[in-house]
Amino acid sequence: MRYEFYYWAGIQGRGEFARLALEEAGAEYVDVARQAGGEAALMRLLDGAEAGHLPFAPPFLKAGELIIAQTANILLYLGAHHGLAPTDEADRLWAHQLQLTIADFVDEAHDTHHPIASSLYYEDQRSEARARTADFLKSRAPKYLGYFERVPERNPAGPAHLVGAELTYPDLSLFQMLAGLRYAFPRAMARLEPKHPRVVALHDRVAARPRIAAYLASDRRIPFNEHGIFRHYPELDTAA
Amino acid sequence: MRYEFYYWAGIQGRGEFARLALEEAGAEYVDVARQAGGEAALMRLLDGAEAGHLPFAPPFLKAGELIIAQTANILLYLGAHHGLAPTDEADRLWAHQLQLTIADFVDEAHDTHHPIASSLYYEDQRSEARARTADFLKSRAPKYLGYFERVPERNPAGPAHLVGAELTYPDLSLFQMLAGLRYAFPRAMARLEPKHPRVVALHDRVAARPRIAAYLASDRRIPFNEHGIFRHYPELDTAA
Numbered sequence: 001m002r003y004e005f006y007y008w009a010g011i012q013g014r015g016e017f018a019r020l021a022l023e024e025a026g027a028e029y030v031d032v033a034r035q036a037g038g039e040a041a042l043m044r045l046l047d048g049a050e051a052g053h054l055p056f057a058p059p060f061l062k063a064g065e066l067i068i069a070q071t072a073n074i075l076l077y078l079g080a081h082h083g084l085a086p087t088d089e090a091d092r093l094w095a096h097q098l099q100l101t102i103a104d105f106v107d108e109a110h111d112t113h114h115p116i117a118s119s120l121y122y123e124d125q126r127s128e129a130r131a132r133t134a135d136f137l138k139s140r141a142p143k144y145l146g147y148f149e150r151v152p153e154r155n156p157a158g159p160a161h162l163v164g165a166e167l168t169y170p171d172l173s174l175f176q177m178l179a180g181l182r183y184a185f186p187r188a189m190a191r192l193e194p195k196h197p198r199v200v201a202l203h204d205r206v207a208a209r210p211r212i213a214a215y216l217a218s219d220r221r222i223p224f225n226e227h228g229i230f231r232h233y234p235e236l237d238t239a240a
Numbered sequence: 241m242r243y244e245f246y247y248w249a250g251i252q253g254r255g256e257f258a259r260l261a262l263e264e265a266g267a268e269y270v271d272v273a274r275q276a277g278g279e280a281a282l283m284r285l286l287d288g289a290e291a292g293h294l295p296f297a298p299p300f301l302k303a304g305e306l307i308i309a310q311t312a313n314i315l316l317y318l319g320a321h322h323g324l325a326p327t328d329e330a331d332r333l334w335a336h337q338l339q340l341t342i343a344d345f346v347d348e349a350h351d352t353h354h355p356i357a358s359s360l361y362y363e364d365q366r367s368e369a370r371a372r373t374a375d376f377l378k379s380r381a382p383k384y385l386g387y388f389e390r391v392p393e394r395n396p397a398g399p400a401h402l403v404g405a406e407l408t409y410p411d412l413s414l415f416q417m418l419a420g421l422r423y424a425f426p427r428a429m430a431r432l433e434p435k436h437p438r439v440v441a442l443h444d445r446v447a448a449r450p451r452i453a454a455y456l457a458s459d460r461r462i463p464f465n466e467h468g469i470f471r472h473y474p475e476l477d478t479a480a
Contacts, residue, residue, distance in 0.1 A: 111355075139357070
């Protein structure tokens with residue numbers, strides 16, 4: 001099956017977590033909004049102009065007649081259909097739990113630059129962004145990274161992956177999380193990374209996988225920029 | 241099986257979405273942290289002092305040896321084991337998608353009173369809370385409520401439920417979402433509710449279910465208060 005993937009054309013954003021799974025799976029897909037006329041097609045589905053399950057927001061994935069939205073839900077589907085999730089229930093739930101925790105971490109990273117309203121410009125909430133980011137870098141990012149350092153440490157199958165002995169979709173998402181944090185907060189991450197060697201090793205292992213490496217080197221990978229979730233505003237990136 | 245449910249003892253919070261599913265299922269469960277010594281047991285699991293899958297934060301559910309965290313993940317499990325989720329894949333994903341969208345809505349409701357840092361008091365971020373809440377009531381809550389009004393409207397099985405012809409776990413969660421908004425923002429909701437009759441009807445239908453009605457009347461239901469997600473600060477509740 002050839003999937004249709006829908007997400008904003010100019011950013012990695014939440015869509016990138018699904019793109020990485022599609023790429024690692026070697027799935028056939030069209031990144032619809034990046035084609036001519038694609039944004040209009042995205043808007044039609046979002047407006048409910050077509051039949052089927054209505055998404056609240058991109059990303060969404062069209063798999064035949066099925067429209068699946070919410071990043072973690074797309075990964076639940078792709079994981080099950082492309083060998084990127086455990087097959088037994090306990091580990092399947094565990095992988096999903098980790099994904100949902102990464103989703104929370106992503107939300108908090110987003111709100112560093114938009115603590116008051118997504119509808120306002122960053123420039124209109126700059127001082128609040130400074131306060132929120134200070135707390136994020138001092139408390140929240142270390143708490144999440146410390147958690148994700150312990151997960152491979154406690155994995156009975158060894159620290160190469162988050163769940164079991166094989167790659168699963170939260171590994172891909174943790175790679176993206178670290179890549180985004182490095183882009184947004186290079187100074188803070190230079191301080192935090194040495195304390196989280198297993199997270200860094202996991203990131204590097206994902207980056208080196210042949211399909212992921214090919215994807216990252218291609219123009220299908222949209223560069224990080226100041227429109228997405230992870231934005232580099234030097235004034236927010238304090239080392240403390 | 242007798243479940244052990246773990247969540248902070250004094251608040252509804254995110255745990256309430258799981259409590260409602262346990263109650264509607266008629267499941268046997270202990271609300272551990274509300275028992276003597278229970279908070280210490282919760283902290284032991286959270287600190288990783290015991291073997292098994294490490295939660296990042298409460299709520300979590302112990303089902304035999306299995307520890308499941310993340311609210312939507314707990315509902316994925318309970319839904320499948322207690323007839324609170326569709327059995328076919330397309331509708332199962334659809335129900336989960338709706339739950340994840342409610343989770344996003346809940347996060348935004350929380351951040352109205354804590355836009356800068358969860359670690360700070362509300363009183364220390366009051367003016368930022370006012371700005372964030374104004375945007376929430378003007379833009380975000382109407383957008384989410386408008387979406388959830390359309391979902392039953394578009395349900396081929398009729399508007400009595402979000403998914404198909406039977407109650408599923410997102411129905412319970414939408415009930416809780418509306419109950420929380422009413423508590424936190426009575427003035428704003430008095431204005432918003434008449435525009436969303438299907439959401440209100442769905443809330444009322446859930447509240448009238450025998451097991452839910454019995455639960456709501458019992459002391460197992462913790463009253464809303466100013467420590468949870470939905471907090472009533474009159475200065476934030478603008479009608480505009």
